Amino acid sequence: MSDLPTPKFLDERVAHWAATKPDEEAITYLSRTWTWAQWYDRIRRAAGALSARGIKRGDVVAFLDKNHPACAEVTLAAASLGAATAIINFRLAADEMDYVLNDSGAKVLFVGAELKPGVEAIRDKLPGVGEIIEVKPEGDDEYEAMLAAATPHDRAADVQSDDVCIIMYSSGTTGRPKGVALTQANVIAHTINAFDSWVAEPDDKNLVAMPLFHVGGTSYMQYGLHNGIPSYMTRDVDGVALAGGILAGANRTFLVPAVLAKVLDTGPEAVQLFGGLKTYAYGASPMPLPLLRQALQAWPETEFIQVYGLTEVCGVVTRLMPEDHRSGDEERMVSAGKLIPQAEVRVVDPDTLEDVPAGSQGELWFRTPQLMKGYHNKPDATAEAITADGWFRTGDIGRIDSQGYVFVEDRLKDxxxxxxxxxxxxxxxxxxxxxxxxxxxxxxxxxxxxxxxxxxxxxxxxxxxxxxxxxxxxxxxxxxxxxxxxxxxxxxxxxxxxxxxxxxxxxxxxxxxxxxxxx
Missing domain, CATH: 3.30.300.30 (ANL, C-terminal domain)
Structure with a gap:
């Protein structure tokens, strides 16, 4: 991790890299590459365009597309105005789509060209969306025209670090999605804590392949932005796109275990290619132990890191580090690892709300500066999830062993x-x-x-x-x-x-x- 002072705002580090190494690669996507200076200029122009459309502190814009650098640009630009970006799952059905867009209160919607017909079909159900701006993978679109016409806008003077900058919709136990409201301070704390002990090296390149509507995509991308490491972003999570990223020099990534299984099934050439990864972080679902054994054997030089967490804590709250994967202790290998810095954990009886004896099962509660501000527009759900003294009730059942390893073993929430x-x-x-x-x-x-x-x-x-x-x-x-x-x-x-x-x-x-x- 970088030894620069801890930033207060989400766009600070990009501004730093634009000033200190303006001509070095920042982002590569399909056929386009931007330097740090170019990419920061795009963020400032996006801020200017949003400001000209009346977006200000406390407002929300929405982004709906497969992976696209414009999502990150809009997120940082809106944050610099004190506004939030609702990053919408492009897989949602029409009924789900109009619900989350209306619930978010988005005033401007950026939408991918291939998804725009679906939005137009429900346009009459989106009275709060004042403007829809089309985004295309290769550019030459309404978004690029918007940037070209915009006057760059610096960070607004009234912006605070506890302003909500990202809203991610997670399925809700009431049958409707809940918007997880994450602040700039939350996201920055996560970047510093989750990637603690990761040493950025001169040849590093970040492979951003997880969907950006998923906390594993958006939060993982912050690693490259924070440390001044170039990022290679894929549009999809498929073998061809991932291989393209690795061939372009990407050597650190975060993916779900299902992707790893596909690689191993593809054949020896794919396995050899993925051996070029220094770090393979995985999470969002358990890694089957047989698959993990196979991966460790196939890639003896790769450092595997398992992460456990939730959208409500920006992603990661525990990690199982590389040395644990290679220890030969299979009991430890099926754990979720240990707490990241600044995080606390309790194991609580869900009925009595008292801590259970050491080593016993209970509901996992966490307290961390990464914890969301709350559920968007849902104060009752927020109060139910977060205690008065700041503990987040995960709904996951687990235990902690004598060495501090956390085991996630079941779920209270269905x-x-x-x-x-x-x-x-x-x-x-x-x-x-x-x-x-x-x-x-x-x-x-x-x-x-x-x-x-x-x-x-x-x-x-x-x-x-x-x-x-x-x-x-x-x-x-x-x-x-x-x-x-x-x-x-x-x-x-x-x-x-x-x-x-x-x-x-x-x-x-x-x-x-x-x-x-x-x-």
């Missing part, structure tokens, strides 16, 4: 993690329950060798409805990754004496012989 994406079963249940034939429904995760977990539904119906019918119904109303892969039918779902569906009993047969931490 969440499925498939391929690194968080899916709340209640959101899927809400959609399936609307099918006219469905009378009862339960949704949960089952083991999947490729994705860690797959979405499964169990339903009771009256009338005609096949598995294909219900999956198609869900696909019309939800992002594809949230939809059930399989559907089982029962005459009636099991319930306890109070009438609650016994989802644990439905789930149990699928998990027999599996450890949820290592599947």
């Amino acid at each position: 969440m499925i993690i498939s391929g690194g994406e968080n899916i709340y079963s209640i959101e899927v249940e809400r959609v399936l329950a609307e099918h006219p034939a469905v009378t009862e429904v339960a949704v949960f995760g089952v083991p999947d060798e490729k994705w860690g977990e797959a979405v499964k539904a169990v339903v009771a119906v009256e009338g005609e409805a096949s598995e294909a019918d219900l999956i198609a119904w869900a696909r019309e109303r939800l992002a594809a990754y949230k939809c059930p892969k399989t559907v089982d039918f029962m005459e009636a779902l099991p319930r306890n004496p109070t009438g609650k569906i016994m989802k644990k009993d439905l789930r149990k047969p699928h998990w027999e012989g599996h450890d949820r931490a290592t599947v």
